Amino acid sequence: MKTSLLAWLILPLALMAQGRSFYAKVEPYETYEIKAATSGLVVSVQKSLEGKLVSQRETVIKLDDALEKSLLALDKKSLQATRERAEALLAAAKIKEENFKDIQSLKTKSKFQKDTEEVNAISARISYLQALEQIYSLESQIAQRVDTIQKKSLEAHNRYVYKIRVSEGDYVNAGTALMDLMDISQAKVVFFVSEEEAKSLPSKVLYVDGKKGEAKIEKLYRVADSEHVSEYRVEAVLPSAKFFSKLVKIELKDE
Numbered sequence: 001m002k003t004s005l006l007a008w009l010i011l012p013l014a015l016m017a018q019g020r021s022f023y024a025k026v027e028p029y030e031t032y033e034i035k036a037a038t039s040g041l042v043v044s045v046q047k048s049l050e051g052k053l054v055s056q057r058e059t060v061i062k063l064d065d066a067l068e069k070s071l072l073a074l075d076k077k078s079l080q081a082t083r084e085r086a087e088a089l090l091a092a093a094k095i096k097e098e099n100f101k102d103i104q105s106l107k108t109k110s111k112f113q114k115d116t117e118e119v120n121a122i123s124a125r126i127s128y129l130q131a132l133e134q135i136y137s138l139e140s141q142i143a144q145r146v147d148t149i150q151k152k153s154l155e156a157h158n159r160y161v162y163k164i165r166v167s168e169g170d171y172v173n174a175g176t177a178l179m180d181l182m183d184i185s186q187a188k189v190v191f192f193v194s195e196e197e198a199k200s201l202p203s204k205v206l207y208v209d210g211k212k213g214e215a216k217i218e219k220l221y222r223v224a225d226s227e228h229v230s231e232y233r234v235e236a237v238l239p240s241a242k243f244f245s246k247l248v249k250i251e252l253k254d255e
Helices: 004-020 066-104 111-151 194-201
Strands: 019-026 025-034 040-045 052-054 058-063 153-156 159-164 179-195 204-208 216-220 232-239 246-254
Touching: 025 159, 052 058, 052 066, 058 159, 058 179, 066 111, 153 159, 153 179, 179 194, 179 246, 194 204, 194 216, 194 246
Parallel strands: none
Antiparallel strands: 019 246, 025 179, 040 058, 052 159, 058 153, 159 179, 179 232, 204 246, 216 232
16 A cells, blocks of 8 residues: 555655656648628639649739729829929929019019019919929829739749638628638747746757657747636747648657
C-alpha cells in the first residue's frame, strides 16, 4: 500500500520533468477573408484557381468597372482643359497687374481709373485661383476613381485560394465576403498552457511528433483564454506543410 501511494505521488513529478504533451491541428500561417471594398456586378471569376497556390499575381475576381473608366477618361480631359485655362488666366492676370502698376503713379489718371484697373487685376487673380481650385478637385476625383477601379480587381499573389464565395452575375455590396486566401508559406499550431508552464516556456524545447527544433514559439498571450479557462494561448510556427489540418503531438521538454 505504501509503495503504491509513493508511486502515485512520484508519477506527476516524473511527468513534469519529462514535459507535458499536447495535440494541435496544423493550420495555415494566416487566413484572410477578402471583402468587397465597393459595390458592383461580378463580371469575371477564375473558379479554376480555387484550391490552388497562386505564385504569380493574378486577378481572381473582377467587378464591373466600365462606368468608372468612362468617367475617369472624361475627368482627365476636363483636367487638361482646366490646366490650359488656368495658364491663360494666369497670363491675363499678370498683364492686368502690370497695367495697374503702370498707371498707379500717373497723375494724368483719375482715382476712378486707377481703382478700376486694380479691381480688374484682383478679379483676374481670383479667376486664376478658382481655376487652380478646380484642378485640385479634379485631381482628387481622378485619384478616387483610380482607387475604385483598382479595388474592383481582386488579386491573389503568393496565396492559396481556399474558397471563392461569388459567381459571375452576382451583385455585391461593399463588405460582402468574396473569397478566402491563405498564407501557407509557413504553418502554425495553437495550444494552451497553464500559468506555471507559461512561466517556464522560454526554457523549454518544442518537439513536434518527436522531432526537435521544427517549431518556434511566436506568441504567448499573457491574458488567459476566454474558452480555455485559466490557460494561456501559445502560437508556434512550423515550416510549411504539404497537407494542413492534421493533428500533431507537441511536447515541451527541458533543453
